[in-house]
Amino acid sequence: MTTVKPKPKAKKRFEVKVPEPYKFIKTLGQGRFGSVHEVSKTPSDEYFAMKILPFTSESDFEKNEHEILKLSKNQHRNVVGFVEVIEGDAAHYVVLELCSHSLHDELFENQKLGGKMDVVRVYRVMRDVLDGIAFLHSRGAIYGDLKGSNVLIGKDGIAKLGDFGGVVGTGTMKTSNSAECGTMQFWAPEFFKLAGKTASQIGSFAGDMWAFGQLLLEMLTSRSWIVGGSSVEIEKSVLGFDIGEICSKEGIVGEVQILLSLLLSKSPSQRISSAKLVRTNRLQSVLGPETPLSRFLTQELESLENTLSAAQEEIRRLKDAVVTQRVVPRSLHPTTSVMPSFVFTDPSHFRVNNTEIIRTDVGKDKDGDSRWSSVFRTDVFANGVISVEITLLSLDDIDGDLRFGLMDSNNPLLEIDKTLGLSVESLHFSFLIFSDSVSLCQCAQICSLNIVQEQQKRQNQHITLIQIDLKISNFIVRQGTSACQINFKLGVDLDLYRQSDQRLPKL
Numbered sequence: 002m003t004t005v006k007p008k009p010k011a012k013k014r015f016e017v018k019v020p021e022p023y024k025f026i027k028t029l030g031q032g033r034f035g036s037v038h039e040v041s042k043t044p045s046d047e048y049f050a051m052k053i054l055p056f057t058s059e060s061d062f063e064k065n066e067h068e069i070l071k072l073s074k075n076q077h078r079n080v081v082g083f084v085e086v087i088e089g090d091a092a093h094y095v096v097l098e099l100c101s102h103s104l105h106d107e108l109f110e111n112q113k114l115g116g117k118m119d120v121v122r123v124y125r126v127m128r129d130v131l132d133g134i135a136f137l138h139s140r141g142a143i144y145g146d147l148k149g150s151n152v153l154i155g156k157d158g159i160a161k162l163g164d165f166g167g168v169v170g171t172g173t174m175k176t177s178n179s180a181e182c183g184t185m186q187f188w189a190p191e192f193f194k195l196a197g198k199t200a201s202q203i204g205s206f207a208g209d210m211w212a213f214g215q216l217l218l219e220m221l222t223s224r225s226w227i228v229g230g231s232s233v234e235i236e237k238s239v240l241g242f243d244i245g246e247i248c249s250k251e252g253i254v255g256e257v258q259i260l261l262s263l264l265l266s267k268s269p270s271q272r273i274s275s276a277k278l279v280r281t282n283r284l285q286s287v288l289g290p291e292t293p294l295s296r297f298l299t300q301e302l303e304s305l306e307n308t309l310s311a312a313q314e315e316i317r318r319l320k321d322a323v324v325t326q327r328v329v330p331r332s333l334h335p336t337t338s339v340m341p342s343f344v345f346t347d348p349s350h351f352r353v354n355n356t357e358i359i360r361t362d363v364g365k366d367k368d369g370d371s372r373w374s375s376v377f378r379t380d381v382f383a384n385g386v387i388s389v390e391i392t393l394l395s396l397d398d399i400d401g402d403l404r405f406g407l408m409d410s411n412n413p414l415l416e417i418d419k420t421l422g423l424s425v426e427s428l429h430f431s432f433l434i435f436s437d438s439v440s441l442c443q444c445a446q447i448c449s450l451n452i453v454q455e456q457q458k459r460q461n462q463h464i465t466l467i468q469i470d471l472k473i474s475n476f477i478v479r480q481g482t483s484a485c486q487i488n489f490k491l492g493v494d495l496d497l498y499r500q501s502d503q504r505l506p507k508l
């Protein structure tokens with residue numbers, strides 16, 4: 002018999018009660034004084050944001066009324082749209098234009114991705130914020146709480162000031178605790194000095210400009226420079242803030258540095274006003290599209306993209322190498338010319354640096370001798386010198402001497418030293434200089450060949466290094482070409498390599 006399990010009851014969604022004709026959709030955020038929710042209006046089905054501002058006392062009620070009044074009386078393109086307010090028994094329900102996200106969210110996303118905000122985006126947002134602030138200032142009002150979470154990006158893409166809880170008329174004294182006076186991270190230094198440890202605050206036009214400067218700096222550098230968890234730590238951070246130091250740390254120079262210094266001057270009287278910033282069009286000239294800064298950043302971006310594609314190419318080659326297990330590049334520096342090193346795995350006793358193996362043949366030659374040969378490619382620089390290091394590994398288990406066999410033994414330069422019991426018989430370099438000019442290969446000659454052998458003991462292995470310095474001359478490097486590539490062929494007589502009973506000397 003099968004038992005039918007009762008279906009689990011669907012979890013009840015937490016619903017916030019909102020007044021008619023609005024319907025709760027979801028919660029958007031929670032501020033210090035209220036919560037914000039997405040609501041729809043029946044029957045039109047339009048969507049809005051609803052800020053619920055509770056009140057439990059007369060002073061709460063007045064504070065709410067103050068915020069609502071400031072918002073409704075100061076409607077502007079760069080201020081969040083006010084729709085209506087419904088007064089409930091214990092809360093004000095403020096209906097607002099529904100925005101898509103806050104600048105704080107955008108900054109957070111950027112920081113998470115480790116990237117910096119596009120300078121054109123910084124300009125667009127900050128121009129909107131400045132217009133909003135300048136509008137308020139022109140009406141004698143101080144915004145008082147400028148920060149990323151209070152800048153809302155509308156569905157129309159325009160940045161708007163939200164949360165009018167901090168707005169005060171000029172000269173208004175606010176004597177309350179820090180929680181009611183803007184956000185300490187954005188407080189100008191003079192507020193700390195004036196208010197001392199009680200943290201009361203006089204809102205000021207210059208204070209808004211400081212916060213504007215902090216926001217701009219945060220957007221440009223993708224981090225906040227005022228740090229600390231407690232009010233004492235934040236105060237220390239603000240009072241120790243030095244825009245010059247930060248600019249040199251972040252590589253911010255020229256007009257942008259000047260603009261930041263004008264906004265983040267410790268002295269409020271030296272801070273540029275919103276009206277002047279708008280009038281002089283400074284934000285546009287420093288950060289607007291097609292400024293020296295945006296051009297510089299575009300170039301930086303291009304160069305990074307080039308580096309990225311070089312790295313991606315190297316990753317592709319590496320993956321290929323892993324699959325074929327023939328070559329393993331040892332290092333990569335994508336911004337300089339890549340000189341890969343390779344471990345040659347067949348036969349496993351060789352490592353040839355600075356070269357790329359193009360083809361390897363193991364087989365018999367026309368005399369019936371077993372041969373291994375490989376075609377390598379390496380870079381040749383304009384001075385014609387290449388340096389190839391051949392390392393023989395694990396020689397302990399090899400009986401016999403080793404011959405680098407010559408595929409074509411007629412070259413008189415290939416007289417090889419026979420010291421150390423190691424016989425490098427000959428080397429054959431069949432030139433094929435890679436370039437788009439065929440003439441390069443015809444002119445090239447070996448003019449010197451120096452082979453240095455060295456015995457080393459590393460990690461309990463006897464290792465013989467054969468350093469081959471090869472100089473070639475008489476090749477023509479085309480104008481503008483700093484390097485070309487040559488192919489050379491290196492062969493080993495495998496029969497001798499395996500059969501000889503002559504042991505390599507121990508170190």
Ligand SMILES: Nc1ncnc2c1ncn2[C@@H]1O[C@H](COP(=O)(O)OP(=O)(O)OP(=O)(O)O)[C@@H](O)[C@H]1O
Pocket residue numbers: 029030031032033034035036037050052081097098099100101102103146150151153163164
């Ligand atoms: N009109 C709106 N449209 C969409 N989201 C909004 C709107 N107004 C506020 N929000 C969201 O609700 C959150 C809470 O807003 P609120 O202004 O109450 O507080 P806050 O600015 O985050 O914090 P604090 O009260 O500490 O200043 C905001 O961070 C924002 O993301």
